[in-house]
Amino acid sequence: ADLEVTHWWTSGGEAAAVAEFAKAFNEKTDHNWVDGAIAGSGGTARPIIISRILGGDPMGATQLNHGRQAEELIEAGLLLDLTDVAEAQGWRDIVFPSSLLDACTYEGRIYCAPVNIHSWQWMWLSHKAFEDAGQDVPSNWDEFVAAAPALSDAGKIPLAMGQQPWQSAGAFGVMSVAIAGLDAWRAVTVDKNAEVAAGPEYAKVFQAAADAREMAANSNVQDWNQATNLVITGQAGAQIMGDWAQGEFQVAGQTAGEDYTCLPGLGVNELLDTAGDAFYFPKQDNADVEAAQKELAALLLSPEVQVAFNLKKGSLPVRGDIDMSSANACMQKGLEILASGNVLPSGDMNLSPDTQGQIEDLMVEFWNDPSYSAADAQAAYADIIANAD
Amino acid sequence: MEGPRGPKPRRRLSPRNIMLYGTLIVVALYYALPLYVMIVTSLKGMPEIRLGNVFAPPVEITFEPWVKAWSEACTGINCEGLSRGFWNSIQILVPSVFLSIAIASVNGYALANWRFKGSEVFFTILIFGAFIPYQVMIYPIVIILREMGDGISAVTGTEFRLMGSIWGLVLVHTVFGMPILTLLFRNYFTSVPEELFKAARVDGAGFWGIYFRIMLPMSLPIFVVAMILQVTGIWNDFLFGVIYTKPETYPMTVQLNNIVNSVQGVKEYNVNMAATLLTGLVPLVIYFVSGKLFVRGIAAGAVKG
Amino acid sequence: MTLADNAAQSRANEHQTKRPSRLFKNMTAKVASIPMVLTALVVFVGCTAWTITYSFTNSRLLPRLEFVGWDQYDRLWSTRRWLISIENLAIFGICSLILSFVIGFTLAALLDRKIRGEAVFRTIFLYPFALSFIVTGLVWQWILNPDFGIQQVVRDWGWESFVFDPLNNADIVIFGILIAGIWQGSGFIMVIMLAGLRGIDEDIWKAARVDGIPTWKTYVLVIIPMMRPVFVTALVIITSGIIKVYDLVVAQTSGGPGIASEVPAKYVIEKMFQSQNLAQGFAASTMMLLSVLVVLIPWAYLEFGGKKRG
Amino acid sequence: MHSVEIKDLDLSFGAVKVLQGLNLDIHDGEFLVLLGASGCGKSTLLNCIAGLLEATDGQIFIKNENVTWKEPSERGIGMVFQSYALYPQMTVEGNLSFGLKNARVPKDEIARRVARAAEILRIEPLLKRKPGALSGGQRQRVAIGRALVRDVDVFLFDEPLSNLDAKLRTDLRVEIKRLHQQLGNTIIYVTHDQVEAMTLADRIAIMKGGAIQQLASPSEIYNRPRNKYVADFIGSPAMNFFEGVLDGGTFRVGDLSFSTEGYEFEKAPSGPAFMGIRPEHVATGDSATAQPIQLESTVELVEPMGSDTLVWATVAGERFRIRVDGQTEIRARDPIRIGFSAAQASFFDAASELRM
Amino acid sequence: MHSVEIKDLDLSFGAVKVLQGLNLDIHDGEFLVLLGASGCGKSTLLNCIAGLLEATDGQIFIKNENVTWKEPSERGIGMVFQSYALYPQMTVEGNLSFGLKNARVPKDEIARRVARAAEILRIEPLLKRKPGALSGGQRQRVAIGRALVRDVDVFLFDEPLSNLDAKLRTDLRVEIKRLHQQLGNTIIYVTHDQVEAMTLADRIAIMKGGAIQQLASPSEIYNRPRNKYVADFIGSPAMNFFEGVLDGGTFRVGDLSFSTEGYEFEKAPSGPAFMGIRPEHVATGDSATAQPIQLESTVELVEPMGSDTLVWATVAGERFRIRVDGQTEIRARDPIRIGFSAAQASFFDAASELRM
Ligand SMILES: Nc1ncnc2c1ncn2[C@@H]1O[C@H](COP(=O)(O)OP(=O)(O)OP(=O)(O)O)[C@@H](O)[C@H]1O
Ligand SMILES: Nc1ncnc2c1ncn2[C@@H]1O[C@H](COP(=O)(O)OP(=O)(O)OP(=O)(O)O)[C@@H](O)[C@H]1O
Ligand SMILES: [Mg+2]
Ligand SMILES: [Mg+2]
Numbered sequence A: 001a002d003l004e005v006t007h008w009w010t011s012g013g014e015a016a017a018v019a020e021f022a023k024a025f026n027e028k029t030d031h032n033w034v035d036g037a038i039a040g041s042g043g044t045a046r047p048i049i050i051s052r053i054l055g056g057d058p059m060g061a062t063q064l065n066h067g068r069q070a071e072e073l074i075e076a077g078l079l080l081d082l083t084d085v086a087e088a089q090g091w092r093d094i095v096f097p098s099s100l101l102d103a104c105t106y107e108g109r110i111y112c113a114p115v116n117i118h119s120w121q122w123m124w125l126s127h128k129a130f131e132d133a134g135q136d137v138p139s140n141w142d143e144f145v146a147a148a149p150a151l152s153d154a155g156k157i158p159l160a161m162g163q164q165p166w167q168s169a170g171a172f173g174v175m176s177v178a179i180a181g182l183d184a185w186r187a188v189t190v191d192k193n194a195e196v197a198a199g200p201e202y203a204k205v206f207q208a209a210a211d212a213r214e215m216a217a218n219s220n221v222q223d224w225n226q227a228t229n230l231v232i233t234g235q236a237g238a239q240i241m242g243d244w245a246q247g248e249f250q251v252a253g254q255t256a257g258e259d260y261t262c263l264p265g266l267g268v269n270e271l272l273d274t275a276g277d278a279f280y281f282p283k284q285d286n287a288d289v290e291a292a293q294k295e296l297a298a299l300l301l302s303p304e305v306q307v308a309f310n311l312k313k314g315s316l317p318v319r320g321d322i323d324m325s326s327a328n329a330c331m332q333k334g335l336e337i338l339a340s341g342n343v344l345p346s347g348d349m350n351l352s353p354d355t356q357g358q359i360e361d362l363m364v365e366f367w368n369d370p371s372y373s374a375a376d377a378q379a380a381y382a383d384i385i386a387n388a389d
Numbered sequence B: 001m002e003g004p005r006g007p008k009p010r011r012r013l014s015p016r017n018i019m020l021y022g023t024l025i026v027v028a029l030y031y032a033l034p035l036y037v038m039i040v041t042s043l044k045g046m047p048e049i050r051l052g053n054v055f056a057p058p059v060e061i062t063f064e065p066w067v068k069a070w071s072e073a074c075t076g077i078n079c080e081g082l083s084r085g086f087w088n089s090i091q092i093l094v095p096s097v098f099l100s101i102a103i104a105s106v107n108g109y110a111l112a113n114w115r116f117k118g119s120e121v122f123f124t125i126l127i128f129g130a131f132i133p134y135q136v137m138i139y140p141i142v143i144i145l146r147e148m149g150d151g152i153s154a155v156t157g158t159e160f161r162l163m164g165s166i167w168g169l170v171l172v173h174t175v176f177g178m179p180i181l182t183l184l185f186r187n188y189f190t191s192v193p194e195e196l197f198k199a200a201r202v203d204g205a206g207f208w209g210i211y212f213r214i215m216l217p218m219s220l221p222i223f224v225v226a227m228i229l230q231v232t233g234i235w236n237d238f239l240f241g242v243i244y245t246k247p248e249t250y251p252m253t254v255q256l257n258n259i260v261n262s263v264q265g266v267k268e269y270n271v272n273m274a275a276t277l278l279t280g281l282v283p284l285v286i287y288f289v290s291g292k293l294f295v296r297g298i299a300a301g302a303v304k305g
Numbered sequence C: 001m002t003l004a005d006n007a008a009q010s011r012a013n014e015h016q017t018k019r020p021s022r023l024f025k026n027m028t029a030k031v032a033s034i035p036m037v038l039t040a041l042v043v044f045v046g047c048t049a050w051t052i053t054y055s056f057t058n059s060r061l062l063p064r065l066e067f068v069g070w071d072q073y074d075r076l077w078s079t080r081r082w083l084i085s086i087e088n089l090a091i092f093g094i095c096s097l098i099l100s101f102v103i104g105f106t107l108a109a110l111l112d113r114k115i116r117g118e119a120v121f122r123t124i125f126l127y128p129f130a131l132s133f134i135v136t137g138l139v140w141q142w143i144l145n146p147d148f149g150i151q152q153v154v155r156d157w158g159w160e161s162f163v164f165d166p167l168n169n170a171d172i173v174i175f176g177i178l179i180a181g182i183w184q185g186s187g188f189i190m191v192i193m194l195a196g197l198r199g200i201d202e203d204i205w206k207a208a209r210v211d212g213i214p215t216w217k218t219y220v221l222v223i224i225p226m227m228r229p230v231f232v233t234a235l236v237i238i239t240s241g242i243i244k245v246y247d248l249v250v251a252q253t254s255g256g257p258g259i260a261s262e263v264p265a266k267y268v269i270e271k272m273f274q275s276q277n278l279a280q281g282f283a284a285s286t287m288m289l290l291s292v293l294v295v296l297i298p299w300a301y302l303e304f305g306g307k308k309r310g
Numbered sequence D, E: 001m002h003s004v005e006i007k008d009l010d011l012s013f014g015a016v017k018v019l020q021g022l023n024l025d026i027h028d029g030e031f032l033v034l035l036g037a038s039g040c041g042k043s044t045l046l047n048c049i050a051g052l053l054e055a056t057d058g059q060i061f062i063k064n065e066n067v068t069w070k071e072p073s074e075r076g077i078g079m080v081f082q083s084y085a086l087y088p089q090m091t092v093e094g095n096l097s098f099g100l101k102n103a104r105v106p107k108d109e110i111a112r113r114v115a116r117a118a119e120i121l122r123i124e125p126l127l128k129r130k131p132g133a134l135s136g137g138q139r140q141r142v143a144i145g146r147a148l149v150r151d152v153d154v155f156l157f158d159e160p161l162s163n164l165d166a167k168l169r170t171d172l173r174v175e176i177k178r179l180h181q182q183l184g185n186t187i188i189y190v191t192h193d194q195v196e197a198m199t200l201a202d203r204i205a206i207m208k209g210g211a212i213q214q215l216a217s218p219s220e221i222y223n224r225p226r227n228k229y230v231a232d233f234i235g236s237p238a239m240n241f242f243e244g245v246l247d248g249g250t251f252r253v254g255d256l257s258f259s260t261e262g263y264e265f266e267k268a269p270s271g272p273a274f275m276g277i278r279p280e281h282v283a284t285g286d287s288a289t290a291q292p293i294q295l296e297s298t299v300e301l302v303e304p305m306g307s308d309t310l311v312w313a314t315v316a317g318e319r320f321r322i323r324v325d326g327q328t329e330i331r332a333r334d335p336i337r338i339g340f341s342a343a344q345a346s347f348f349d350a351a352s353e354l355r356m
Helices: A012-028 A042-054 A069-077 A083-089 A101-102 A127-132 A143-153 A167-178 A182-189 A194-198 A200-215 A224-232 A247-249 A287-300 A302-314 A329-339 A352-368 A372-384 B015-040 B047-053 B064-071 B081-115 B120-130 B134-156 B167-192 B196-202 B207-218 B221-236 B239-244 B252-261 B269-301 C003-016 C027-033 C034-054 C071-077 C078-109 C119-128 C131-145 C150-155 C173-198 C202-208 C215-226 C226-244 C248-252 C264-274 C278-305 D042-050 D092-102 D107-121 D135-150 D166-183 D194-200 D218-223 D228-233 E042-048 E094-101 E107-121 E137-148 E164-185 E194-200 E217-222 E228-233
Strands: A002-006 A031-037 A061-065 A112-114 A122-126 A157-160 A236-238 A258-263 A277-280 D003-012 D016-027 D033-038 D057-062 D077-079 D154-159 D188-190 D203-208 D212-218 D240-247 D248-251 D255-261 D270-277 D292-306 D308-315 D318-325 D334-342 D346-349 E002-013 E017-026 E030-038 E057-063 E077-080 E154-158 E186-191 E203-208 E211-216 E240-248 E250-254 E256-259 E270-277 E292-304 E308-317 E318-325 E335-340 E346-349
Touching: A002 A012, A002 A042, A002 A287, A012 A031, A012 A247, A012 A287, A012 A302, A042 A061, A042 B134, A042 B239, A042 C264, A061 A287, A083 A258, A083 A287, A083 B207, A083 C131, A101 A112, A101 A277, A101 B221, A112 A287, A112 C034, A122 A127, A122 A143, A122 A224, A122 A247, A127 A143, A127 A236, A143 A157, A143 A167, A143 A236, A143 A258, A157 A200, A157 A224, A157 D228, A167 A182, A167 A200, A167 A236, A167 A352, A182 A194, A182 A200, A194 A372, A200 A352, A200 A372, A200 D166, A224 A236, A224 A247, A247 A302, A258 A329, A277 A287, A287 A302, A302 C078, A352 A372, A352 C078, A352 C264, B015 B064, B015 B269, B015 C078, B015 C119, B015 C173, B015 D318, B015 E240, B047 B269, B047 E057, B064 B269, B081 B167, B081 B207, B081 B221, B081 B252, B081 C027, B081 C034, B081 E292, B120 C034, B120 C278, B134 B167, B134 B239, B134 C034, B134 C264, B134 C278, B167 B239, B167 C034, B196 D077, B196 E203, B207 C027, B207 E186, B221 B269, B221 C131, B221 C278, B239 B252, B239 C264, B239 D194, B252 B269, B252 C131, B269 C119, B269 C131, B269 C173, B269 E211, C027 C034, C071 C078, C071 C202, C071 C278, C078 C119, C078 C264, C119 C173, C131 C173, C131 C248, C173 C226, C173 C248, C202 E042, C202 E077, C215 C226, C264 C278, D003 D042, D016 D042, D016 D188, D016 E203, D033 D042, D033 D194, D042 D057, D042 D077, D042 D188, D077 D135, D077 D270, D092 D107, D092 D135, D107 D135, D107 D166, D135 D166, D166 D194, D166 E292, D188 D194, D194 D218, D194 E292, D203 D218, D203 D228, D212 D228, D212 D255, D240 D318, D248 D270, D255 D292, D292 E164, D292 E194, D318 D334, E002 E042, E002 E186, E017 E042, E017 E186, E017 E211, E030 E042, E030 E194, E042 E057, E042 E077, E042 E154, E042 E186, E094 E137, E107 E137, E107 E164, E164 E194, E186 E194, E186 E250, E194 E217, E203 E217, E203 E228, E211 E217, E211 E228, E228 E270, E228 E346, E240 E292, E240 E318, E250 E270, E256 E292, E308 E335, E318 E335
Parallel strands: A002 A031, A002 A061, A157 A236, D033 D188, D033 D203, D077 D154, D154 D188, E030 E186, E030 E203, E077 E154, E154 E186
Antiparallel strands: A061 A277, A112 A277, A122 A236, A122 A258, D003 D016, D003 D057, D203 D212, D240 D248, D240 D270, D248 D255, D270 D346, D292 D308, D292 D334, D308 D318, E002 E017, E002 E057, E203 E211, E240 E250, E240 E270, E250 E256, E270 E346, E292 E308, E292 E335, E308 E318
16 A cells, blocks of 8 residues: 655755665565655644644654654544554564653553654764864864864854754753753753752853854854754854764765764763654554554564664664664764663653743744843743743 | 917926836835846856855856756655646646635625625624634644545545545635635625616526626626635645645645755755746746736725725 | 405405515525635634634643633743744734835835836736745845845945844844735735725816825825725735734744744744644634734724714 | 505615605506605615515505515516616627526527517617617617516616716607607606606606605696695796795785785685795796786896796895796896796695695 | 917827817906817816816917916916815815915915805805715815815816706806806806806807817807707707708708798808708797798607697608697697798708808
């Protein structure tokens, strides 16, 4: 059967990666992948996805960030139960870290197929930019801050930053883990402790964010990949962006360690969060389609597909038992950290989209309004945490 | 007798004329500039764009961006350019324009000539409807479309979905086009002399007879206006197109948005501009061709009331 | 009374009883109005009522009837983004209303002066209306881009310190959107005004010339007051567009920089679908509706309530 | 036999009562003119008869059949409108045959009737033209033709000539009169032009404020108006009125007193009253001396109108209109001797304004 | 003294020549009526005089001053339009004073002039109302007032009464005439209603196709029309024409021949010609026998009009109109004896249509 799959993977690296899914699905099954890409970000795509599911015209499968987004759809019985597939394939055993599968589980049943691990905790540095400015490539955040004035003098943008709200919020998240430390972060994000959020650790985070704001002042691009492009072309020194940026460097033909450097956890706290993408399968009343859905779910986690996909996407596979030796230096770094268990749960799994939206709003405002002081922003942040659910 | 004779001599370059044409030309530049930028940019290659400014004419004209925008640009793994969206848009446009104008003109006619108790109330609600932000109604309409689709399926015993099909979108366009169009038609039909309507009734024509045989043939200007408004409105719609359709039926604007926002590496401004121009082509052509009729029709239908 | 009269009388009585029911009078007209009635009742009234009802719940991704009173409204009015959205809408609305009227009327008046090439000018002024907001937003984003657009061009001409980057400056970004909005919509207003001007009795112009009134004064004191219905039509069209402004902002700035160019419609959409807080979105859209009513009801009262007309 | 009968007709638009308890009987083949000032309800009454407005109360009979609830097309009427209301996109032929096609009259019958109407109205050469290409008079004739082909018993005309210029109006008036003589249908004809009313009507109904003031033949209305309104309304220039007191055989106005000899009173001639005398019943100069009542006055204004001349003078402080032959030499500010007879005058009660 | 002088005026709209070599002299204080069929260029001429249209060639003098290139407001004219063209959102007072305020006339002077105009036109109680709240006649008066306050020498009226109903028209006609007598200004008045023309004018200019056919006093135009067009145009109902041949003292029409005794020929009376006789110059019955020319005919149609009656008969195959006294008893299909005199007739050359 034709299976329509919606997703918002439209940038160069993403599109190449998703093409791997399509290829595998078309080749290995009797079914046909109908691509339903929606450009923009999840923000553009989600209303469409949700209203179609609600409107009784569901797609065959759809990307959604796993976590709490889908809970209500599951409750309303709109999503296909994948437990039998998961059991047959032994997902419990192979998915690593297992928190990924937990995020797909609702009342003991499994409703989604995780396909990759994405971690926000990276900073990407352009060798060319630092060379041009006569600086060594920094190895942690503090060095970077120190080198920033030189970059500015050389006519470079020290920090590239897209204008989309999720980018501001994401960069802040990365800084909070790296600068405030894991415990403080956990207290705020998991336990929703507003006192910590208003405390001194977080004050440092906000101060760092204020510095970053200054460094990114001249970065007039919208999309994250345009910002990445600034780094690739050496116009900007660095970008704080998740591992999906990897794909862009790859498409541009650059090599890690030679043309660019990646620093997990800003080189301060080498931790990775384990957010990721997952596919959900809205319920259909057509047995043929349902069969295709289950086959796709199984296929998405199969070793070859995982390898092919994640290599293109620049993300990490969701199973620890596969050979990723062909991955580049940055990915290898990530795999190591993952294997060592230095992981933290993603914000997606802890905070509701509503709270995340509020944080995004705050961050984007803070990021774009130089007169918004760090202290004010921290107070507002603590407020949101106090009311978070 | 001596003295002035014949027409008063006029200088071509009188201060009045300089003011008049000066203002017009300056303003015209403001209006024409974006089109110029679009055309010029769409004919440049990427290197040229990076070097020069937006207003510089192309050194080397290339049509490649047009070709790419039409048939090669990618969204996700589809690389069919705008071509598919174009045909979808046509398929959406034709029935939507037809249906919305048909319904609105009948409504306007009933409101103007066959008032019944309460008809004005419904009309008032309709006009208020023109001001309701669409966002208010997106969600409930999803549910209405689903239920209607189920209803039709149950009645006909076939699998029929309004949501996600072209017909759902046609329905949505008809509904949201109704307020302004009905107002337009009502005002127009009200300005048709009432005696004509009375004469036709004496001649034994009924509701439909008068509509088709008397009113319709007289209403070309207002139909032209309605058509132009609907064609541009529907062709340019993004919000409904993106929410009430699916990838196979995406209209051109959604496709355009996808292409423009699917940045792969660098932003290909020339392709984006070509895609933009291609998307705007249908309404642009309609405006360039029917500008005069449009003004006349507006005078006939919109201004009175 | 004659026999014939009697007969007529009795027939009359017999017919009198057969007065047809009012309900079935003009049946065809009523049947033909069903789409309008349904639209009015189900879509406009029904959906609005539905939305308002659910704005008092705590619905998240899916609507559910768990009432929480005014919570959503409290939260709405304590959200900075919403307040900024409202402020932006007010600035954008007032400016675009004034500018549309001024520009639309001025252009129409200029075109009405029996000039050469009227058709060319009219087409140039009107064509942007044919383009979608998405297209408009993109083009103006491009032209206002400080690295390629006007700012760069002026700098290339030698004025190095020239700054014109409305889309990147949070303080004036709303005016950057305004430039595009006016560009797109004022041509249509111009056409409406032009049609209105053409409908004015020639003799009024002649009377003013005989009275020796200068042209501009004739426009201001005589013609403009006479065009009230035209202005009302234009007002309806402009305001209904302003409230809904969404696509333009999304295409041009996505609400940025920061949240400096957010508008209510965008807040609604994002709350409903991105933040998955339907009820919050509904509360926001209810507020939008309310603001529409605040403007519309007094107007409607003035227009239809004061003097009854057919 | 009655052709059209209207019983206790009421019609209101919302709170505005336009027609109130109106009764009217029209004979078969009669030419009835409804005459009245603008806004008095003439068109409304006509529309009620045609079925284009629904009566609030009362009944309408056409050919002794109650048509109160019938559709306009089923009432056996044809109607001609002030603005002609020709269908602009149809040819003249199309206009004529539209109603017949609606009634599914056979093709050849339609052709026959159209040909006949075209012949009667002399519009055969115009049949293929559209109304836009016709002159005012021709349009008018087509509009009549449209009523004609319907082969109905009652024609309703709503001010059919008021959009035409004076010359054409005179010509078409004659045509309509001739048509009536030729066809013998009942015609109800609305106008506010009294020349039309006087020349065309078998009977005239004078309306005011939704009620009929007088229904009588033109000469009756002209010579014996039922009340002051009718007297004032009919005649151009209007009748001259004196306000005074009747006292047996004399009528006193200020210092003047006129003998009422020759006037046939319907009521006892006493009390406050108006005396009215038409401008054309006033004699001047030598012929004035032959009249029972004589006055001296001064000419204020002279309006020569070719065939006759209007003279405005002042009598007893009131403006006084006199109509004299066009060849008479009269100049403003001349003294003038005028005379008239009570036999040609009308007297109205001052309170009820009814004829005495 | 000449008040308005027009010399060789040409006016074309593009290729359409509307006025051609028009000359016209108007005396001080004269009431000149421009009369002509629709589209003959009356309004165009008036607009040229007012300066609202620019002459293609020729000159215009007002009070002996060449105003050809002057602005309308500087020409010393006031104009009243057919549609009144009142400023709808201003009160009557505002309408009257707008032009003056603009010319920076002192406040008290404005008040004085408005008060005077309001008094003359009897619109004092209306000063605070807006035009929308006025009746047609009142609006008309305000429009005149607007011209009046400008204290100008020449008033231009473009069909000021044609939007009004018959009764009001008669009243306002008298008002305008009185106004002229009172003020003594020059008035140029456009109309296509001949009753207005005849009653108001000192002189009438009859226009056709952008040229003046005859410029003379009303009685001259009525009694001695310069050509057949003027003869036909003036008079209602229109003049009766016979086509025949003049031969010395007789006029032959088919078998009939009439004596032309009493008619003063301007040219040798020979060759093909038209004879015209006005309906009111035709006698009937007993008085016909006193006339030099007598005929027998049959009444075809009778139109009683109150004060007089129109009779339509047939003479020499042509329809023949006769106007008789309203009291005469005549019925259709009666035989009738008619008589008239050549002294009251007009003769026109068949080719040039000029008076002979
Ligand atoms: N649709 C309506 N609603 C309210 N009032 C109306 C309507 N139609 C007519 N009238 C009122 O009814 C009265 C009679 O109108 P009608 O048209 O019958 O007058 P009329 O005698 O034909 O006048 P005219 O000579 O001007 O045609 C008028 O006062 C008018 O204002
Ligand atoms: N602006 C114009 N352009 C072209 N032709 C015009 C224009 N104005 C008037 N005409 C033509 O000039 C001729 C004279 O017009 P004008 O208005 O002077 O006639 P009129 O005698 O006033 O007629 P009416 O009695 O109908 O007012 C007409 O044939 C008309 O078609
Ligand atoms: Mg009427
Ligand atoms: Mg004219």
